[in-house]
Amino acid sequence: MARLAFILLCHKDPEAIVEQAQRLTAAGDFMAIHFDARADPRDFRRIREALADNPNVAFARKRVKCGWGEWSLVAATLEAVRAAVAAFPEATHFYMLSGDCMPVKSADYAHAFLDAHDRDYIESFDFFASDWIKTGLRDERLIYRHVFNERRNKALFYAALDVQKRLGLERAIPADLQVMIGSQWWCLRRGTIEAILDFIARRPDVVRFFRTTWIPDETFFQTLVRHLIPETEIESRTLTFLMFSDYGMPVVFHDDHYDLLLSQDALFARKISPEAAGLTRRLGALYASGGREVVVSDEGRRLYAFLTQRGRIGRRAAPRFWETEGKLGHGRELLVVVCKKWHVARRLIARIEAATDIPCIDYLFNERSCPLPDLGGIETTLEKRHRHRRALLRMLFEYHEVERMAICLDPADFDLLEDLRGDTARTRVLEVACRFSDDDLVGHARRIGLAGPRTRPETLARLLPTIRNEIALEHERIRDTGAAQHVQLREGDPPEAAAARLAEFLGLGPDEALEIATTENLFAD
Known part of the structure; x- marks a missing residue:
């Protein structure tokens, strides 16, 4: 039977992390936690102490200081993955989560679903041919080296990029790789995870390349899974239900979204509002409920588009x-x-x-x-x-x-x-x-x-x-x-x-x- 090892990256709200770990491991699954090294060390101690007696919880051996868009997010993920692989030999699947994800199906349903579908779930679209990137940098993410964080050091980030462009310092992508892109919320089989860890141990050149790409958490695993695993064993979608607004911001779910979330073709959902106490309580109870009978209608994204993307009175644009x-x-x-x-x-x-x-x-x-x-x-x-x-x-x-x-x-x-x-x-x-x-x-x-x-x-x-x-x-x-x-x-x-x-x-x-x-x-x- 499938058993999940959740890979949790988090940086705040220790009480919620403890509750999430206890909730998900109570059904027999596992969790490996990476708590951001930039966060308050007292919060990390509270998490360690609260979960010290839980044999189904492990912690990343090394904590990384994380920054959005940096290699540090991939490094933190790899630390948690290594901890999970070593601590939980019974785990058959590894599932990326964040602190604001919640289950929208029971554990029994999730296990049965993964048993019935022997494949990896990860969005992976051709980086250059797809339109996955809607705005901002595109080819520049890969062909130039990024050592500054755009959010913390905007001036240095764009100055370094401009210097590389003017001096023609483009670099080559590793010749044997087809770079892919997609959501960072994946569910991978144990064999796939072990193949990735073995590959990066043998190919430091690939790690060096991704270490200085921009937003590598959207390309690293997506590229390596496609490189290492037959296409017939990959489903290019995430099992985490998430949506984005027209402005690129995640849609936040509240107490009145319970039935909507349950009906989606997914195992988890993000982002759950911190104020949605009722939704969090009901979804938490759902995971341990043991139910497998679910009606999946999967109309969430169409409903959202219907209600929000048609625009206000005036319908967005004047005639061309x-x-x-x-x-x-x-x-x-x-x-x-x-x-x-x-x-x-x-x-x-x-x-x-x-x-x-x-x-x-x-x-x-x-x-x-x-x-x-x-x-x-x-x-x-x-x-x-x-x-x-x-x-x-x-x-x-x-x-x-x-x-x-x-x-x-x-x-x-x-x-x-x-x-x-x-x-x-x-x-x-x-x-x-x-x-x-x-x-x-x-x-x-x-x-x-x-x-x-x-x-x-x-x-x-x-x-x-x-x-x-x-x-x-x-x-x-x-x-x-x-x-x-x-x-x-x-x-x-x-x-x-x-x-x-x-x-x-x-x-x-x-x-x-x-x-x-x-x-x-x-x-x-």
């Missing part, structure tokens, strides 16, 4: 200059049916097209599979359609040889709608306001990836009000513009009222509009 240059043309009229329930809008425009001579195109900016004629390639991808939206619509007007045309938009496409309203062509908007049951919202959440078939009912119950409010906000923004050519068709309107609104939108007589308004099962799901 190339989106405002093209015009649909004076004298033309674009009829826009805005509806969240796409099947309702499709039924409506199919009826409009059958009853009139207006060509109707459904969600061409939302669905790649929307049938479009060959327009020279501009129609082939959603990205191209959005980038050249006015050119695309102008070509569709010309293709159909008409001056009036109807399209469908999702109400989330507010910026696109506003852009079209600003065109020289006349734009009329029919907002179709549908009723949404809880089942409708669940289906919507699954279609857009916010939930899966295994998402827990409790998670869905908390998610549904957010989705309902989001849909309501989308419609409010459309109505709040106060545009003159805006008509609203509501589910449940009497046929005569619906016909009047359709007549206004389409410019039809009352009888023709009533025929469309009474389309059978128009709002049926």
Whole structure:
């Protein structure tokens, strides 16, 4: 059976460290602790004394003064790894942790998971080919030597870098290595750890190289695991659930994130807020609970993106200059049916097209599979359609040889709608306001990836009000513009009222509009 040796790097909060060690070793696992040599020595003595009688806890023989971005973090990790390898011959896996990590599965689940999946878990992407690094130094991390800490000695750090650049002091990467990059939170099998320790004993040149790279904890283990272990035995992901904000800061979890964390495809999570006492208590009890039945829906990152990355009102950015240059043309009229329930809008425009001579195109900016004629390639991808939206619509007007045309938009496409309203062509908007049951919202959440078939009912119950409010906000923004050519068709309107609104939108007589308004099962799901 799998038994874990946790590699814990820490520098503060001795009480929490003691609790974490006792909690994780109580289930039969092990822990090797490296406490930063820069930290208060009295804190370290308190940790040693509190855990002195715990045979499943070991301490790094040598304590290293750690600094973010330095080799010292890798050196500290290696000291703790060596201590764990020597002290715990029964350990089958070695798992990197920090003091603000907590388990999100039971020990029994973790052991069974690792028994069933004989592989190493470590993010490792090609350093030069991937886009893992979003900002800051990239190639410079490797090809120049870094002996100063950017956070403590910013002036010296960049002065040394500038001197090397001006003098052309680039260095070669060890020829047999393909440098990889990824998260420092890994879980490696014992054989892999022993292979790494043996490799660095034989290859001091590799250690010298990484010793003066910048942020080596994101490249050292990632590179050596790929160098030493067959690709089929590596899964390029971390078993620690973590997220980062748009600004590169770790997302912090609080008491109300318990169910979310449990449902993620991970064994641990970071960062847990120091103030989240309830979450810490519940997750601590979970590890020793013995339960193995877990529903993994893994929607955490999609939920976070949904709630935070769409931006505030205004949606982040103004239209690009190339989106405002093209015009649909004076004298033309674009009829826009805005509806969240796409099947309702499709039924409506199919009826409009059958009853009139207006060509109707459904969600061409939302669905790649929307049938479009060959327009020279501009129609082939959603990205191209959005980038050249006015050119695309102008070509569709010309293709159909008409001056009036109807399209469908999702109400989330507010910026696109506003852009079209600003065109020289006349734009009329029919907002179709549908009723949404809880089942409708669940289906919507699954279609857009916010939930899966295994998402827990409790998670869905908390998610549904957010989705309902989001849909309501989308419609409010459309109505709040106060545009003159805006008509609203509501589910449940009497046929005569619906016909009047359709007549206004389409410019039809009352009888023709009533025929469309009474389309059978128009709002049926």
